[in-house]
Amino acid sequence: MIIKLTGGVICDPAKGRISEARDLFIVNDRIRESIAPNAKPDATYDVRDCVVMSGGIDIHTHIGGGKVNLARLLMPERKLRHRSKADFGESLSCPVPSTHEAGNRYLRMGYMMAVEPAVVPCNARHAHLEMGDTPYLDTAGLLLLGNDDLLLRWLSENVSQSQITDYVGWMVNAHQCLGVKVVNAGGINAFRFGSSDYTLDQVHPHYACTGRQILHAIAEAVDHLGLPHPVHVHCSQLGVAGNIETTLATIDAVQGCRIHMAHAQFHAYGTDGPHGFSSAAGRLADAVNRNPEISLDVGQVLFGQTVTISADMAHQFANRKHADPRKVIFQTTECQTACGVVPFRYRQEQYVHSLQWTIGLELLLRIEDPHRVFLTTDHPNGGPFTAYPHLIRLLMDYNYRQEVLAKLHPDVRATSPISSLRREYTLDEIAMITRSGPAKILGLDHIGRLADNCLADVVVYRQNANAERMFTEPHLVFRNGQLVLRDNKIVGGAPKSTWSALVGYDTSIKKRLNEAWQGIYGVSPKSTIISEGEFQDHFGISLQRIACVPLAT
């Protein structure tokens, strides 16, 4: 099957190419820049006046697993939820939609891959089941480590770094994840031992180690194992005024290893100004601009009702008094992590919420390399992923940004530097923060680009001066080379995959792991292992594994 897209502006900035009008070919499931002179396309689409991009990639969105299901359970207030192909309204039916609605919504924006950034080891099978049931989206999971009693115990016993590295490798393979996420290193576990204000350099109340040691050990393991994605870090002190110091200390803690800072907006706060709460986005952006080993996703805040879901139980517990409506779920999870589900409403008339809105945009506007800053709302924590077209318009249109800013809290309007940032993103830069950048940092060479032989996940948007309108309704969407959406109508399906890393490690770790696992969890580690066969037999999704090349010792 050969498909020709003719006359569109091809937006593929991955290798420094500038957008240009040219033809693009899809041959079966791959992109081709040209075809043999005697080959005839089976279908030709005239896409003049359109922009052609690869499929969008959401690098940090909570779409599957136990805590997501707890959030759905807690918020049944809207008793009707649309599931049919045709009947979707303007917004999500609820802050945490069903898998079916999530997949549909992503497709309707031209997104084709999403990363669940918080896969709990004991809950990994559940997360994969949900990701498998999320239609139209390729997926990957990041494994939560850094608060598991087993790791903390080993660190407190001063075991070798190689033992930690082998443990991380075993865990990533066993749970079929693409990378590793650390949430408030050691802080969740410390909370279980009664410490509510554990920070990076405090010694854990039970295990003799600090958050800094935990983070460094994992970051080093991730780099040593050759995992494609750097350690994905949710810093300590989320949402706390003045947390920029901890955030910068966290960058320092990995000691030269690669690091990805998750939902950085929530970690870029100072203590200046009339409310003792200010933007420190400039300092974080400077750190990112100086250091090519750092990337971040933003975690932009949107105004309205949402549900916050986080493994960072310590901070969620502190936030329980802000729950709106007033009900929360907290769960500690098998000595591996925890979660807090807190409904929340961001209000534009509220100073802190308005400021958070500006900080996210500030990061996006101040960080110079669009291949290292990514558009996310940390769905559903900052707001729904369906707001991406709106956010794109804010980035591309200075005047529109000013219009929205004018509605915010007066102290934010008076103090935020956002008005002075006149940068307007180009389409190429939008493609970088939503496509090629996330693909690159995830180590997925085959997507996020429109280069020869890349997977034919292709989106055609009609050009429109209003970027929000343009990115809300793609004209055509091809997945794996098959047309799946045309003018907001789903017209087909295509196979989907989940991506995981295949890591090499010293298998002699298994004996020590067995003993330690039994000693803490009271069960064998065997049942936690997810086999490759389960993906086809039970998850309804094919597994694609990326072989990792360990660093030479």
Add this chain to the structure above:
Amino acid sequence: MNCPFCSLLCDEDDAIDACELRSRKLRGFGVQSPNTTFSRPTSSESHFDGARIDGRLVSLDEAILTASSLLLNARHPIISGSILDVHSSRAAIELAERCDAIVDFADSDATFNTLTAIQRAGIVCETIAEIRFRADVVIFIGDDRLLNAMPRLGPRILDIPASSPLSHRRVVLLGNWSRAAKQSLEGSDRVVTSIQSALPLLPNSLYGLLGPSKPSSAEIASLIGGASNLVVIWNPEHIAATDRDLWTETLLRWISKSNRGASCAALPLAGRGITFQQVCTWLTGFPGRVRFQQGTAEYDPYRFRFPLKSQDLPTDCLLWVEQDNEAALPDSVPNILLAAPGNFRTVGPYPKVEIAIGLPGVDHESILFRSDSVDASICPQLRDSTLPSAGKVLDRIVAALFQAENASGQHPGARAK
């Protein structure tokens, strides 16, 4: 290898051979040990392993076609039963969506009393390994049935693992416990105390402990006082309070108010409907009691329930899935019955369509969720079997329905992957 016979899903290294429930189930299935070949009893008509229409044997294809026709023409179909594994739960929900049915797990009142309480009050909860590792005081509320339904619950929760910071713990039994039950929980590293308590009033008594006035139960107060990590465990199915949802809400609010940091938590033990509940939540946004209409899922925990014992159900087509050959069947004769051999009627009236299915984790490999909802485990096939799984049969009914819809143009397809 995990055991499918209760929602603890113990693994093979967890002394499951000592479990009475497992031994009894295996004997019932003709499995002497997990490695012997199953010899299914064939003497009774109730054990037929094929398909029937109006009590006469037919091919599986014919039964599936008839079932799809019944559902296609039904105005108010209901799909329910003991739907135990992920595959059959997905397929039952897909089928309900396809034919605009109400779908729910069998006999789910206890479950929904808990879920609606959580939806009003929230919950602070813990999981099994967490309790085992950290909880210095464990309260069990209920009676002996709690342990009978999950024989390995005591050791799974109470045996202190080698690396735990605990050296001993207190165990408090509230409700109506026998001496034997108390003894079964005792051990050198724990003190077990049983206090006879009137269950309906218990949450209010516990709530009284929060107030400035004298505790309503000095004995309970002394046993739980000073706990650094207190966990309350109960099985909603064994709570006979009239207003079980308010009972649960009061208890959850007491736990939440008593919680300082992470010092007080609940573990309401979910029954075998937990897998269906999880799958339904991620597929529809709701934990069950859902009605589909033209691709829209509507949730109503009060309207979309139906009592197991009613002879007069508000449906013109009941499809019942029975994956647990010890669970109660509904009083009404289902129109379509998918059940394990041994569950079929030997005299009329027969269901219009009957199809024999295998048991999850016995006749075919299955994924089931554990009682604390956090862990999903693979339960492998235990015996040779040619019986189809409920999931596969339901998938085939969905496919037949889809074909019939396309042919008649009745109901546009609602879901594609």
